[in-house]
Amino acid sequence: MDLTFSEEQDELRKVVRSFLTRHSTEADVRRLAADPRGHDPGVWRRMAAEIGLQGLAVPEEYGGSGFGYVDLGVVFEEAGRALLCAPYFATVALAAEALLRCDDEAARADLLPGVASGETVATLALTEDSGRWDEPGIRLTARKRAGGWRLAGVKTYVPDGHLADLLLVAARTPAGISLFAVAAADAPGLTRTPLPTLDQTRKQSRIVFTDTPARLLGTDGTAWPALARTLATASVLLAAEQVGGAAAALDASVAYAKIREQYGRPIGSFQGIKHKCADMLVEIESARSAAYGGLWALDAGDETAIAVAAALAQAFCSEAFTKVAGDTIQVHGGIGFTWEHPAHLYLKRAKSSEVLLGTPAYHRELLAARLGI
């Protein structure tokens, strides 16, 4: 039993934090938030070349480093702290994971090395206009024609869909839910429209498929369990990212409460502010337990425990981050309400992340179903 971080994991955290302190400054975040592409390909390449972040948890046989989910969680937590603007969640938490879970060894061998090396930006296109993350929400159709499979329909709210070289698309065939790969750059019948996002640090797209050729991954009609498992992993990693964001917001609140004076003393000496900050830390440490519990479950590999921990992590960490980000604005007062101050960047990331993989209410229902409630 080991529910603590190893020295190597502490070291990994230091390395990632140091990298992001240099390459994801507030100025970088603001610049990329305003940029429609929303990411810096140079930094993306250095993430891969210098510390191998894209391939960290990809098994060595597919060109990755073969680390575990606790290690990957450390990276997501740090990325959340720094509000990293990059297709990291889309590529690593969604697409790489979907490839690892699907039952298609050939596709893994073909596609994962590019993802692991940082050469391929990838994402998972699952949600549609209904905004649903469950199986019945998948309506986009795939039909087998003479020349292969063709996709028809619309995906939306696709994280970093405008950037992705590789789209993994959940579709419905006569046999059921199936997963397809589309090489976005040269695919005919593919229209990608960036959506202006409330959280400008994470871009989303609407993607229209019109008779678009696609490669079936695995056995036709059997993809849902692998997709559900992918979403469980992504839920835990998103929770780690949320913990990091909340921790950074609290750090900012505390730093401000120490220097901002009213009535002749720092506002952090008043219990009204001090206790609010303390409650924020209680929320964050509890969220850490929820997220870390998920990471440890992922590495331990028990499927029931993973499903429970993942739903719990999203149900709890989503709301915790939003609460902490909102309180951060409150601690800062008027300045926290401005565009100039970074507090709103965290609030918007929090509010958007809260529904990114389904609402907290949805995750509570997933949890209730798992517990037989």
Place this chain on the structure above:
Amino acid sequence: MELDFGPAVRDFRDELRDWFADHLVGEFAEHRGVGGPTDGAAWDVRLAWDRELSAGNWLGVGWPKEYGGRGLGLIEEIVFEYEYARADAPYRATVNALDLLGPMLLAMGDEAQKKRFLPPVLAVEELWGQGFSEPGAGSDLASVRTRAERDGDVWVVNGQKVWTSFGIHADWLYVLTRTDPDSRRHQGLTLLLVPTDQPGVEIRPIRNLAGQDEFAEVFLSDARTGADLAVGEVGQGWRTAMATLGIERGTTLLPQQLTFEREAGALIDLARTRGALDDPMLRRRIVDAWISVRIMRTTNLRTIAELTAGRTPGAQATTAKLYASTRHQQLGHLAMELAGPAGQIVGEGYDLDTRQRSFLLSLAETIYGGSSEIQRNIIGEQILGLPKEPRP
């Protein structure tokens, strides 16, 4: 859930499980889960159970052998507490001496004190009560006014203490006194060990909101104790007292959380019986109650993992109490709501059922051991480094 620390500890665990199987029977088994930090129910049975544990040498697992303990390490202590809670054995009547006085003496006491006082604790021959709080010194413990003066080779103690848990049963008290009359606040305090069997000590029970005589007020009128019974240095009583408070938490929250898990399970069963799971509002609160106890579990496991790895526990060790106490109260409210109209009715002599008792007693959890407001000050100042409130 299994706590597994490897083969050596597994033998210890199996020995303990076998012992529970053989000894947690009859009247003891009928009192499974009875009692708590502020619950004096079935005192005599629980005291007998403590003696049973003592006979099996299961008290003081981590205490040195020379004082009657087993001389084992932190991991065994944790396993003991966990297995104890898992067996749902009656809450130990001697918990105050085992969890607070003993560790304090081990850390700060002199050799003679350890030899004199520790073995009778483990033999359940002497029971202890805490004399810290006073009518004018609750959260602001440093304002204690109980005076102790030297008169030849004895201390003479005058003052009043309050909220002494299970005080009416105490043979001895560990009392925070002011020994330097000119001192202020944290200075000039001394921790004294005072026998209760003397004319100068009067202990009166205080009835708590659940109708139990669980705690007490203590009147010290020229109470006497030996000059050799100051723990730690004279004038350094604050340090000694804080050492006691710092000892808590590491191992104490784990069994508590198992109790909460049991309550959450019972709550879900009750909700199912009542058809309440179809009500979306109640359903949400039920799932949240389950989430809370699971988060408590992981938080405790994080702290245990850090302690057993020889690391300093992180911030979660400090936030855990605030989270657990608050969430447990919510669980109590929800259980009462699910109980419906029947929850309004108690037994003869104000006899409460488990749900009613747990709900009412949970209100103490945000007060004892440092109230939630004090917890927030500690988190704000010691963890986050926010400035202290200026003193007027």
